[in-house]
Amino acid sequence: MSSQPQEQAMLLMALASLGKRLEGIEKRLDGKTPVLLVEEAAEGFKAYLKENARPNTRRSFDYLLAEFEKEFAGQNVPEIPPYRLQEFLGATWGKGKKSVVKQSLSKLKWFYSWCIKAVMVKGMPLFYNPCDLIEVKDDGPPDRPEFVPxxxxxxxxxxxxxxxxxxxxxxxxxxxxxxxxxxxxxxxxxxxxxxxxxxxxxxxxxxxxxxxxxxxxxxxxxxxxxxxxxxxxxxxxxxxxxxxxxxxxxxxxxxxxxxxxxxxxxxxxxxxxxxxxxxxxxxxxxxxxxxxxxxxxxxxxxxxxxxxxxxxxxxxxxxxxxxxxxxxxxx
Structure with a gap:
């Protein structure tokens, strides 16, 4: 008998989740939310880098884009909130120097700037760059070794x-x-x-x-x-x-x-x-x-x-x- 209330609760949770998804789809159909899936954005940005960036720059983005696709697979880029991006940066590079995290944030900001232009070209509404809301404190000036005679x-x-x-x-x-x-x-x-x-x-x-x-x-x-x-x-x-x-x-x-x-x-x-x-x-x-x-x-x-x-x-x-x-x- 105790399983029946549990099943009802799970059904209600599933219906609530479905309602949120339908609400999101409705917003997109109304043109209020731009649509750019993570996989599409990553491939498009790679093609952009291939035409406009040096080989070293392209290589520097390989790891970031691979990890980004893995973390946010199937999601809509404009709907990923800033706190999730900050968690992503912290989990992936947080054990290293703050300067490395800042470099990764700078790359992610460039990627999002390209995404904003991509949805604009498609005639969709613009969205803000969530990376502008992320702050990474500096380590301070780097240690310089004393000059050896x-x-x-x-x-x-x-x-x-x-x-x-x-x-x-x-x-x-x-x-x-x-x-x-x-x-x-x-x-x-x-x-x-x-x-x-x-x-x-x-x-x-x-x-x-x-x-x-x-x-x-x-x-x-x-x-x-x-x-x-x-x-x-x-x-x-x-x-x-x-x-x-x-x-x-x-x-x-x-x-x-x-x-x-x-x-x-x-x-x-x-x-x-x-x-x-x-x-x-x-x-x-x-x-x-x-x-x-x-x-x-x-x-x-x-x-x-x-x-x-x-x-x-x-x-x-x-x-x-x-x-x-x-x-x-x-x-």
């Missing part, structure tokens, strides 16, 4: 025993290359630096963060000589270094402890940029970082507009600066 960096490099590790470190320490540009990134399908990319002291970069073509890095003579010897038994298409990031990170970290330094691979890029900046060579700072905007010093900011007027250093000029001012001792 040149003598200590020389000792750090000179005490490396493995020739391959010495070469990897010397390239990063002098060229300003990103670790992913040197070693590659399997997740992003980046192969890393190959023998064919080396032309004397000039290294052609194909896996840059910006996605721009034609970016190069340069290395001093004393590094290029060692690299030339290392390349003798490699074919043109061979990767120069097959070491993964995690393995190399461990090498740098443990070797740094032995010489009294707290080192990570990416610190070397920051270090060489800081060194050129401290010597007043702001053109070299811009050259090694390859940023659209580069803060030259506390009083000078070379903006993207300024960069159009200030001619950048050529690879030849950058190599001349290295010859003049970056004389590490040879081993």
């Amino acid at each position: 040149v003598e200590k960096m020389k000792a750090f490099l000179d005490t490396m025993v493995d020739p391959k590790h010495w070469l990897m470190t010397a390239i990063l320490m002098t060229s300003g290359m990103r670790v992913s540009e040197l070693l590659g990134d399997k997740r992003a399908e980046k192969p890393g630096l190959c023998k064919k990319d080396v032309s004397g002291r000039i290294l052609a970069l194909h896996n840059t963060k910006s996605g721009r073509r034609g970016e190069v890095a340069v290395i001093p003579v004393w590094v290029a000589e060692r690299l030339s010897q290392f390349l003798q038994n490699l074919g043109p298409e061979d990767r120069i270094f097959t070491t993964g990031y995690t393995s190399y990170h461990g090498v740098v970290k443990s070797h740094g402890k032995r010489v009294g330094l707290d080192m990570k691979p990416h610190y070397m890029r920051k270090w060489i940029a800081s060194l050129w900046n401290r010597m007043g060579e702001y053109g070299m700072t811009s050259f090694v970082l390859r940023h659209a905007t580069t803060k030259a010093n506390e009083a000078t900011l070379v903006t993207a507009l300024g960069a159009r007027y200030v001619a950048p250093l050529s690879p030849k000029e950058a190599m001349e600066k290295q010859d003049e001012m970056l004389n590490f001792p040879r081993r």
Whole structure:
């Protein structure tokens, strides 16, 4: 007998749910609510990115769109409330840095802006961007490692025993290359630096963060000589270094402890940029970082507009600066 009230309660709940769905359908038929299903929106936005965004940008959206489709499958994009999006961001990226959550929110906001335009093109009513109602607090300014004196960096490099590790470190320490540009990134399908990319002291970069073509890095003579010897038994298409990031990170970290330094691979890029900046060579700072905007010093900011007027250093000029001012001792 007790099962009958339970069945009646379940029936009432089902009818209430059906009533809400019918109400939602009625609103859409009245043209009050735009209709854009999650799957349709994701495919449309991917097509938009393919035509209008760089490969790196498209790859950066792959994971977000995949997780978004998984979380909100079958739902109407304009009807997903802000609090659900905030929960989605927190559950997916909340364990990381706040800066990562902010980047994901920025991407999601771009996606929703495209969705608003998509429904407008279809002649449907516009809807607000729910991402405007989501706030993510900053972590504060990022921690910057203290500048390591040149003598200590020389000792750090000179005490490396493995020739391959010495070469990897010397390239990063002098060229300003990103670790992913040197070693590659399997997740992003980046192969890393190959023998064919080396032309004397000039290294052609194909896996840059910006996605721009034609970016190069340069290395001093004393590094290029060692690299030339290392390349003798490699074919043109061979990767120069097959070491993964995690393995190399461990090498740098443990070797740094032995010489009294707290080192990570990416610190070397920051270090060489800081060194050129401290010597007043702001053109070299811009050259090694390859940023659209580069803060030259506390009083000078070379903006993207300024960069159009200030001619950048050529690879030849950058190599001349290295010859003049970056004389590490040879081993």
